Amino acid sequence: MQLTKYNHIPLVSVQDSPLAEEGSQFIIHLANLKEIDWEGIASPHRHDGYTIDILLKGSVTQYIDFEKHTIHAPALIMLEPDQIHQHDRSADAEVLAMYFTRDFLITETLGVLSCWQCTFKDSILHLEEHQLQELLSFARILLHEYRGDRPRKEAIIRNILSAFIIACGRIARPGREEYRTEHYGGNALGVQFKILVDEHFRDKVQVSEYAEMLHVTPGHLNDTVKNTIGRSAKQVIDAKRIMEAKRLLFWQKHSVKQIAGELNFDDDAYFSRFFKKHTGQTPALFQKSIREKYN
Secondary structure, eight states: OOOOOBSSOOEEOGGGSTTOOTTOOEEEEEEEGGGOOOTTTTSOBEESEEEEEEEEESEEEEEETTEEEEEESSEEEEEOTTOOEEEOTTOOOEEEEEEEETTTTHHHHHHHHHHHHHHOSSSEEEOOHHHHHHHHHHHHHHHHHHHSOOTTHHHHHHHHHHHHHHHHHHHHSTTOGGGSTHHHHTOHHHHHHHHHHHHHTTTOOSHHHHHHHHTSOHHHHHHHHHHHHSSOHHHHHHHHHHHHHHHHHHHBOOOHHHHHHHTTOSOHHHHHHHHHHHHSSOHHHHHHHHHHHHO
């Protein structure tokens, strides 16, 4: 698998898939990776929504953000919006792939998405046979509904997908109270904050800016986020900026100064201090070491 550096990482939408109907917010299909005819799939790219792949047969090598993974079936591969990844098109692997937009579940199951984001901090989940069969019981219903044209099709897909995600969380974190959806259901403010950070972290870096957008005080927002997510609001913002910096340092051909500008730091010296404070390395050293690891 040839790792490729890009000046700009393409953002892939559900509508870019040849399988998508006009206005689609959800896709599910069964395919061999060699047969997927989706332009750019073997190049570094992001999705603007969520991806869940059930690896049924074979194995695949895949870069996710700045880590290389060799994954053997059966396994679950989960990607959040904006994660940079690159597939190995030579892999002889059978995959049941699902893709849905940020908004697809928001209206009915906002808490489930938050639970899923927090549960699947790691993108790869290896499955026991009974766990695979549990997930496939939901996936088969999703596939059947998606291929059909019966009344209330989308409502059924939303609800089964919600159940599927909860089942994934139950497998990933068995018995963990804090990952149950009820933990988030009564605290939409923390969920709304995380969604806003994902959208605006490049240009809004102060807690007060998000508090103003959410019509609450910074102190109330910070207390709520701590109770909901387990970190302060500022820690959530900083972690998002650091993750994006690592992605760009690994994948882009741009210099540290250019990446600092892309992330709206005042100058590259401040960016370097910020990055080292949070990672223990300078941006240049991180870029050099992570690229040497895979080249």
